[in-house]
Amino acid sequence: MSLSLTVNGDHLTSAADPVTPLVDVLREESYLTGAKPVCREGFCGACMVLIDGNPTPSCLMPVALAQGYDIRTVEGLAVNGGLNPIQAALEASDAVQCGMCFPGMVVSLTHLLTTCPEATRDDIRAALTGNICRCTGYERIIEATLLALATK
Amino acid sequence: MVTPTTGSVYVAPSLTAALDALDEGGSAAAPFAGGTWIMRAPIRHEPLKSRYVAIGRIPELRAIKIDAEMVEIGAAVTHVALAAALAELSEFDVLTAAASRSANPAIRTMATIGGNLATTAFAAADCVPALLCLDAEVEIASRGGRERISLEQFLTMRSTLAPGWLVQRIIVPRRGRKTVHARLPLRRAGDYPTAIVSLAVSVDDLGHVRTASVAVGSVEPVSRRWERLEAALVGHPLNAAKAAEAAAELVDEFTGRDSADVPAWYRVRVLPGLVRRAVAALGS
Numbered sequence: 001m002s003l004s005l006t007v008n009g010d011h012l013t014s015a016a017d018p019v020t021p022l023v024d025v026l027r028e029e030s031y032l033t034g035a036k037p038v039c040r041e042g043f044c045g046a047c048m049v050l051i052d053g054n055p056t057p058s059c060l061m062p063v064a065l066a067q068g069y070d071i072r073t074v075e076g077l078a079v080n081g082g083l084n085p086i087q088a089a090l091e092a093s094d095a096v097q098c099g100m101c102f103p104g105m106v107v108s109l110t111h112l113l114t115t116c117p118e119a120t121r122d123d124i125r126a127a128l129t130g131n132i133c134r135c136t137g138y139e140r141i142i143e144a145t146l147l148a149l150a151t152k
Numbered sequence: 153m154v155t156p157t158t159g160s161v162y163v164a165p166s167l168t169a170a171l172d173a174l175d176e177g178g179s180a181a182a183p184f185a186g187g188t189w190i191m192r193a194p195i196r197h198e199p200l201k202s203r204y205v206a207i208g209r210i211p212e213l214r215a216i217k218i219d220a221e222m223v224e225i226g227a228a229v230t231h232v233a234l235a236a237a238l239a240e241l242s243e244f245d246v247l248t249a250a251a252s253r254s255a256n257p258a259i260r261t262m263a264t265i266g267g268n269l270a271t272t273a274f275a276a277a278d279c280v281p282a283l284l285c286l287d288a289e290v291e292i293a294s295r296g297g298r299e300r301i302s303l304e305q306f307l308t309m310r311s312t313l314a315p316g317w318l319v320q321r322i323i324v325p326r327r328g329r330k331t332v333h334a335r336l337p338l339r340r341a342g343d344y345p346t347a348i349v350s351l352a353v354s355v356d357d358l359g360h361v362r363t364a365s366v367a368v369g370s371v372e373p374v375s376r377r378w379e380r381l382e383a384a385l386v387g388h389p390l391n392a393a394k395a396a397e398a399a400a401e402l403v404d405e406f407t408g409r410d411s412a413d414v415p416a417w418y419r420v421r422v423l424p425g426l427v428r429r430a431v432a433a434l435g436s
Binding site: 017018019021040041042043045048054055056057059060061062064065108125126127129130132 | 159160161163184186187188191192194195200204206208255256257258259261262341342343
């Protein structure tokens with residue numbers, strides 16, 4: 001059975017088993033490697049993608065149930081071919097990390113910037129409780145998010 | 153290569169269609185709501201079912217009905233939807249807190265109330281003790297009919313529920329009580345609770361406890377009421393220090409569950425402190 005997905009605006013078909021986690025299909029069939037299958041429990045956030053705009057751990061989403069939704073990975077967050085506001089603020093603030101957890105953080109923070117323009121420092125911390133970084137660096141990420149909110 | 157699995161997912165458009173599919177699938181089939189437990193089966197070295205019936209898009213299972221007598225919650229209501237629906241009803245503070253503090257924000261948009269109740273092996277589900285202290289009932293359904301039982305009954309029989317049955321909704325009576333949910337995770341947020349104390353009380357005109365319901369979660373494999381502590385609270389003023397003292401005297405009735413992250417004894421040891429915190433939050 002062929003599955004039909006919409007990823008970053010592109011139409012994709014997959015022959016994967018319907019219960020396969022979405023993160024595996026994204027990485028192994030579409031070569032979208034931003035999302036990382038790290039904990040596979042939905043707790044680390046490294047596999048976070050947007051499903052119809054909502055941050056979703058793609059390790060917990062069977063690919064069959066992702067059909068019919070707009071799936072947006074970190075690779076699809078660019079605006080007019082450039083960095084989106086949160087990506088730009090993270091770069092400007094030297095808040096970039098090693099790349100393992102960071103794509104998931106960018107996804108979660110992009111959602112926060114879109115849905116909560118008045119977000120406080122506590123709101124940012126709450127939004128990041130599902131994104132775990134083993135290297136620290138949260139404070140600069142929070143500062144960068146505040147910068148993005150202020151300049152939006 | 154994509155992770156090898158074998159199975160099918162049927163997205164049920166209606167409750168009738170879901171019950172038919174579960175009936176036809178027999179023991180090979182299972183309901184699939186948020187999937188936050190099922191999708192983790194491989195890391196628990198458990199096999200996936202060969203057939204899942206997805207119930208997350210069935211309108212009546214996603215509905216919350218609130219009237220003067222009760223609140224009815226469809227099994228596929230997510231934690232975030234439940235917290236939003238009950239936010240203005242202070243008598244349900246315990247359930248709002250349970251639904252809005254569990255796991256992390258993304259999980260709360262996926263995890264469902266029905267999944268919390270039906271997942272036998274998940275001892276740390278926040279909504280279970282919260283619903284226990286609210287005297288919730290569970291309606292289960294199969295193609296052959298429906299049955300309404302207390303949540304306590306459901307917890308004792310859920311692991312032996314015959315194939316084809318589904319949690320349809322949860323019914324919570326409205327009794328105007330003061331309620332609170334106290335949980336202790338290892339990290340401040342985004343973590344499983346080491347122990348949970350859910351509390352619902354009513355007080356008389358003199359401020360004495362008239363009725364008390366205390367439920368404990370995450371300490372033992374299955375959440376349960378703490379009836380001896382309930383009895384110790386009734387008839388006395390709400391007092392956090394006294395309640396914690398009573399809890400400390402009675403805490404030896406619990407046998408903690410061991411796990412890689414928390415030893416059994418520690419889950420039990422923190423209970424009096426959680427009782428103190430819960431009662432204090434009610435304004436003793």
